[in-house]
Amino acid sequence: MRIAKRILWLLMILALAGCDQGQEPVAQEGVGVEQPTRTEQENNAEGAPPLTTALPVEVDPGKLQGVFGFADETGSRLIVTGEVEGQRENLDQITHAVGENGVILSVTHEMWQEGDDAGSGRDTSYNFAHLSGDLFTVTEGIAEPNATYYLFQPQEIPLNSLLEVALDGQPVVDENLRERLESAKDRDIRQLWRLAEIGTDAELYLALFHPDGKEHLFSFVLVRNQSEVVLDYPATVEDTNSVWRVDDQGEVIPEMFSFLFAARTTGQGIFIAMEWYGAEGINVLFLRSSEDRFIELETRYGRYTAPL
Incomplete structure (x- = not known):
């Protein structure tokens, strides 16, 4: 009889504690158990403010x-x-x-x-x-x-995503950079300028090469992380009055270029929007760089501003 009472007593304790096998303990909200993440749909359904979505920090x-x-x-x-x-x-x-x-x-x-x-x-x-x-x-x-x-x-x-652009436009005396560019293009540089510092780790240069007969060339050179990528603008003409732009006399100088903005792009590259002034108008160039490429995008804009 005494044994039966003990067994009955133990069964009552187990029932009150809710400790049947497979039953999870009940926790108070916010105490001891991590609450599930609410979805944006659940928030909106309950009238709560929608979850914020972070904007990207790079330009695509x-x-x-x-x-x-x-x-x-x-x-x-x-x-x-x-x-x-x-x-x-x-x-x-x-x-x-x-x-x-x-x-x-x-x-x-x-x-x-x-x-x-x-x-x-x-x-x-x-x-x-x-x-x-x-x-x-x-x-x-x-x-x-x-x-x-x-x-x-x-x-x-x-x-x-926007990067600071600090204009320069001064001639550059960097024999190492000059020699690398001359060796790559197999021709001498006539003048080399640093156009601007972009962000904290990039510099944009303008290199004008000596003509080789009817062959003309200037290049943008982006130096970043101790390496450079080059974008060439070759031209083949007999009339040197208008080589790249109308009445440019075969010249490019820093004063012909200005910057709209520069920004970080996807893939850790740099995007540059710049203007190129000519005798009859202004062209906008969209340039994109990566670790091993420097290209001009198809998106362009031009203004006809020829003096009257």
């Missing part, structure tokens, strides 16, 4: 939309001239513009400007009111009058 050149404009004489407006094919609805989503060595402006899409026939046909601030195109108002900052800008959404060019 394949996703650049290629929307360019330039400023009026007051620096308060930008115009994107002509129709932007297939992107009309995207213009309202544009919130920023970048130019002048990475200066960021806040902008908002204002209206379409019809333009008229009273202008000069030039893409300049002086002819701004006569051009057809989409107008943007600068809501924060002041644009440089007549300067070119790239207009974008933050997910297209994350602001924290």
